[in-house]
Amino acid sequence: MNRIPPLDLTRQYASLDADVSAAVLAVLRSGRYIGGAAVSDFETVFAEYIGTPYAVGCNSGTDALYLALRACDIGPGDEVITTPLTFIATAEVICRVGATPVFIDIDPTTFNLDPNRIAPAITPRTKAIIPVHLFGRPVDMTAVIAIAQSHNLVVLEDCAQSTGAMWAGQKVGSMGTVGCFSFFPTKNLGACGDGGAITTGDEAIAHRIRQLREHGQSERYIHTQTGLNSRLDALQATILAIKLRHLDHWNQQRQAVAQRYDTLLAQLPTITLPTAPPSGQAVWNQYTIRVADPQGDGSRRNGIQAILQDQGISSMVYYPRPLHLQPVYQHLGYRQGDLPQAEQAAAEVLSLPMFPELTPEEQEQVAYGLKAALAVHQAKP
Ligand SMILES: Cc1ncc(COP(=O)(O)O)c(C=O)c1O
Numbered sequence: 001m002n003r004i005p006p007l008d009l010t011r012q013y014a015s016l017d018a019d020v021s022a023a024v025l026a027v028l029r030s031g032r033y034i035g036g037a038a039v040s041d042f043e044t045v046f047a048e049y050i051g052t053p054y055a056v057g058c059n060s061g062t063d064a065l066y067l068a069l070r071a072c073d074i075g076p077g078d079e080v081i082t083t084p085l086t087f088i089a090t091a092e093v094i095c096r097v098g099a100t101p102v103f104i105d106i107d108p109t110t111f112n113l114d115p116n117r118i119a120p121a122i123t124p125r126t127k128a129i130i131p132v133h134l135f136g137r138p139v140d141m142t143a144v145i146a147i148a149q150s151h152n153l154v155v156l157e158d159c160a161q162s163t164g165a166m167w168a169g170q171k172v173g174s175m176g177t178v179g180c181f182s183f184f185p186t187k188n189l190g191a192c193g194d195g196g197a198i199t200t201g202d203e204a205i206a207h208r209i210r211q212l213r214e215h216g217q218s219e220r221y222i223h224t225q226t227g228l229n230s231r232l233d234a235l236q237a238t239i240l241a242i243k244l245r246h247l248d249h250w251n252q253q254r255q256a257v258a259q260r261y262d263t264l265l266a267q268l269p270t271i272t273l274p275t276a277p278p279s280g281q282a283v284w285n286q287y288t289i290r291v292a293d294p295q296g297d298g299s300r301r302n303g304i305q306a307i308l309q310d311q312g313i314s315s316m317v318y319y320p321r322p323l324h325l326q327p328v329y330q331h332l333g334y335r336q337g338d339l340p341q342a343e344q345a346a347a348e349v350l351s352l353p354m355f356p357e358l359t360p361e362e363q364e365q366v367a368y369g370l371k372a373a374l375a376v377h378q379a380k381p
Contacts (some may be wrong), residue, residue: 002312002357002362002365003101003312003313003314004143004312004313004314004353004362004365004366005314005353006314006316006353006354007010007313007353007354007355008353008355008357008378009185009186009190009374011355012150012250012355012356012357016242016243016246019242020094020135020239020242022194022239023239023242024139024235024238024239025240026082027234027235029234030234031370032042032234033209033233033234034231034233034234035231035234036234038234038235038237038238038241039057039231039232039233039234039237041237041241041282042057042232042237042238042241042244043056043057043197043237044196044238044245045057045185045241046199046244047199048239049164049171049244049247050171050173050174050179051171051174051180052173052174052200052201053200053201054197054199054200054201054202054205054206055199056197056200056205056206056209056210056213057195057196057197057231057232058113058195058196058197058198058209058213058230058231058239059162059194059195059196059213059229059230059231059232060184060194060195060196060230061089061158061180061181061183061184061196061286062089062092062093062182063118063119063189063194063196063213063228063230064180064181064182064196064197064198065089065093065130065156065158065180066093066096066097066228066230067092067198067209067212067230068156068177068178068180068198068200068205069093069094069097069099069128070097070208070209070212071178071198071208071209071212072127072128072154072156072177072178072205072206072284074094074097074099074127074128074154075097075098075099076078076097076098076099077098077099078098078100078125078126078127078128079099079100079101079125079126079162079173080094080099080100080101080102080112080119080126080127080128080129081102081103081104081113081118081122081126081128081129081130082094082101082102082103082104082129082130082131082132082158083102083103083104083106083112083113083130083131083132083134083342084099084104084105084106084323084324084325084339085106085111085319085322085323085342086132086134086158086319086323087160087318087319088323088328089156089160089327089328090158090323091103091134091323094130094338098261099128099331100125100223100332101323101332102121102126103322103323103324103334103339103342104117104118104121104339105117105339105340105341105342106197106247106339106341106342106345107329107341108276108341108344108345109139109275110139110140110358111134111137111274111288111345111349112132112133112134112137112139112140113131113132113139114133114341115139115140115143115144115147116143117220118143118144118147119147119151119215122147122151122153122230126151126153127153127154128154128155128156128202129144129147129148129152129153129154129155129156130155130156130157130158131144131155131158131176131313132160132161132364133157133158133160133161133162133165133172134161134162135161135162135274135282135284135285135286135287135288135297136161136162136165136188136272136282136283136284136285136286137162137165137277137284137320137350138162138165138166138167138172138277138280138281138282139157139167139172140167140277140279141157141168141170141172141175141176142167142168142314144176145175145176145291148176149335152179153233154176154178155175155176155177155178156176156177156179156180156319157172157173157175157176157177157178157179157180158180159172159173159179159180159181160180160181160182160184160187160281161182161186161187161188161285162188162282162283162285162364163188163189163247163283164188164189164248164251164283165280165281165282165283165377166280166281167277167279167280168279168280168372169280169348170280173199174201176334177200177202177205178198178199178200178202178205179198179199180196180197180198181196181197181198181199182195183195183196183197183232183236183240184277186285187245187248187285188247188251188254188283188285189240189244190238190243190245190251191236191240192235192236193233193235193236194236195232195233195236195237195240196232197239203357210229210278211225212225212227212228212230213227213228213229213230214227214229214231215227215228215229216228232374239280249356250356251283251284251356253356253357254283254284254285254354254355254356255282255284255356257284257287257356257358257363258274258276258282258284258287258354260272260360260363261287261352261363261366261367264363264364264366264367265289266376267368267372268369268370269365269374270291270292270378270379271289271290271291271292271370271374272289272290272292273288273289273375274287274288281310284354285354286316286318286351287351287352287354288349288350289326289349289350289351289352290319290345290348290349290350290351291348291349291350293347293348295333295347296343296344296347297347298317298320298346298347298348300377301317301347301348301349301350302317303373303377304350304351304370304374304376304377305317307369307372307373307376307377308366308369308370308373309370311365311369311373313353313365313369313370314353315350315351315352315353316350316351317349317350317351318349318351319346319347319349320337320341321346322343322345322346324338324339324342324344352366352370353366
């Protein structure tokens with residue numbers, strides 16, 4: 001039995017081994033490990049790729065969001081509207097700057113925040129919206145930007161899972177006030193360690209982020225604000241610059257994998273397949289199906305996942321508990337049932353193996369395994 005992992009980074013690395021090894025050795029021999037041309041060159045090509053005048057590297061996607069919030073002066077007393085179906089980092093940074101996350105429900109067909117729910121959640125304290133382009137699928141940015149403009153709100157795009165995705169002809173990360181990227185190894189553009197970047201068209205914001213990421217210094221050893229140490233190092237920047245040249249090709253391979261799943265799984269009962277966005281393109285960081293779960297507790301989905309695992313097929317649940325129901329946010333006063341679409345999605349989502357190098361044969365094995373699992377766990381009304 002072939003084991004199928006949720007993703008396999010060794011296959012991608014094998015195709016880059018010669019280029020990356022040589023470039024990494026050159027950095028090691030240069031003795032310049034922090035800052036320098038490797039980082040500024042990557043920032044230049046990344047800004048060009050996203051389509052913004054500025055890109056600033058930092059230590060992680062989490063720090064990218066944190067630095068962006070700080071640079072946009074979001075702080076105590078402010079509210080930030082976001083989605084409950086995302087990785088904890090999105091909301092964590094809102095709290096770290098002293099602001100309050102306001103969770104709105106998702107659109108069940110896109111898994112992204114439902115733009116129609118933004119306006120009713122706006123209060124006099126609302127300062128920003130963080131749309132998360134989840135699983136590689138762009139949020140309807142036309143709608144988000146229109147609401148933000150009419151209420152004078154900052155938009156921080158969380159692009160961690162969507163590098164290269166587009167909405168209405170524009171790359172994610174180029175439409176909001178800032179775009180925040182993660183280069184965690186599992187992302188579409190992944191480093192060989194941690195890394196992140198912020199993109200923006202606002203020179204003052206870019207300038208402020210450059211200061212904040214280096215201990216808030218305006219000039220050497222003169223500190224004008226409380227910052228942090230959040231640098232993208234030269235080794236990661238070098239590796240990322242090489243990988244960026246391949247990103248469009250890898251994203252096309254992901255699109256081909258998604259299309260093959262669409263065909264293979266089309267006839268399977270009681271599951272819902274993800275759909276492509278009506279405008280722009282998804283880059284399929286995840287291919288996430290819904291497994292109908294009438295009980296709403298995830299038990300059917302979990303049973304199916306276990307059977308897949310028995311057949312050597314790894315799948316993932318992103319995310320089993322929406323953020324508004326996390327213990328850390330108990331003080332915000334949300335209750336089960338407050339955001340029903342996100343809660344139902346958390347009980348039903350199942351992300352199948354997805355990476356550019358996944359083979360058609362492996363996908364057939366996934367489809368075969370899923371069919372067998374669905375036959376065991378038929379949905380009871
Ligand atoms: C939606 C989202 N936002 C933010 C992050 C944080 O990125 P990092 O892990 O690089 O800090 C992640 C990473 O998993 C993510 O998926």
